[in-house]
Amino acid sequence: MNADAVVLDVDGVLVDVADSYRRAIVESVEAVYDRTIRKADIQRFKDAGGFNNDWELTDAAALYVLATEEGYSDSVQAFTDGIAANGGGLEAAQSVVRDGIGARATQRVTGRLDHERLRDVFQQLYLGDELYRGLEGGEPDLDRETPGFIHDEPVLLEPEARDRLLAAWDVGVLTGRPAAEAEIALERVGLDDAVPLEHRFTMDDWEEGKPHPRALTTLAERFDADSVVFVGDTLDDVRTAVNASDADPSREYRGIGVLTGGLTGGEGRRKYEDEGAAAVAESINAVPDLLE
DSSP: OOOSEEEEOSBTTTBOOTTTHHHHHHHHHHHHHSOOOOGGGHHHHHHHSOOOSHHHHHHHHHHHHHHHTTTOOOOHHHHHHHHHHTTSSHHHHHHHHHHHHOHHHHHHHHHHOOHHHHHHHHHHHHHHHHHHHHHHOSOOOSSSOOOOGGGOOOBOSOHHHHHHHHHHSEEEEEOSSOHHHHHHHHHHHTOTTTSOGGGEEOGGGOSSOTTOSHHHHHHHHHHTOSEEEEEESSHHHHHHHHHHHHHOTTSEEEEEEETTSSOOHHHHHHHHHHTTOSEEESSGGGHHHHHO
8 A cells, every 4th residue: 555645633543532522522412401422322423424523513412412302212323324314414413303303393402502502511521621721711610620531532653653654654634623632632642743734634724624625635735645545533534535536536545444433343344444445454553564
């Protein structure tokens, strides 16, 4: 698998976010609405597509919880299957709810869906009081103190694998994180100085989000690379590489899925392969061997 450049996702690839971002999704919905989904259900939303932004996934999870109070009776699995069938993302989730409970009940649900409060609670839980004050510029108002789930992110990228990647390939980063939160993760794994800003795409750099190919094709242009590998932990990451191939046939784009995010085991491998992954790796640390 030849490659001139290797582009890395952050969450589930460089750091484990099971007890940070994913925990924040579950607990934010519970804090605002007193009910929530299970942490295991989050992967169903990810697989449905269109939820590269965890704030929007939080909104979709809250939408499901509120819809059940208005008579929506399908399981989370059926709900997320419907989202996938409608193209993925929050708008698709709203369409599924409308089909399930009708326009008037949906209007009541969406009237209770407080995007701003959910996002604010999410950031308080994820960042913790000190970082929230620094990055969000506000004063925490939850009735509990938290050091922040961001500190509960084990590093997945081992120093040896990191050094091999940097020595042999141009390395970029493509993530749905805001830039400030991406910087924190990159510093923890030792890539903050090694990957300059022009070789990063974060939430702050593009509106479309994955699986739109623009960020990946732009990085390929900046690297002047003929062949690019994108390593991610979701189906949308693989779809991004596939879409980049369609959008830019002058270059080769390949997606590698890792089994350190929500997709694991044989089922995870099958899902990646069904979406067109060029390879599936146990972790980012196996990627240098795959490329060599």
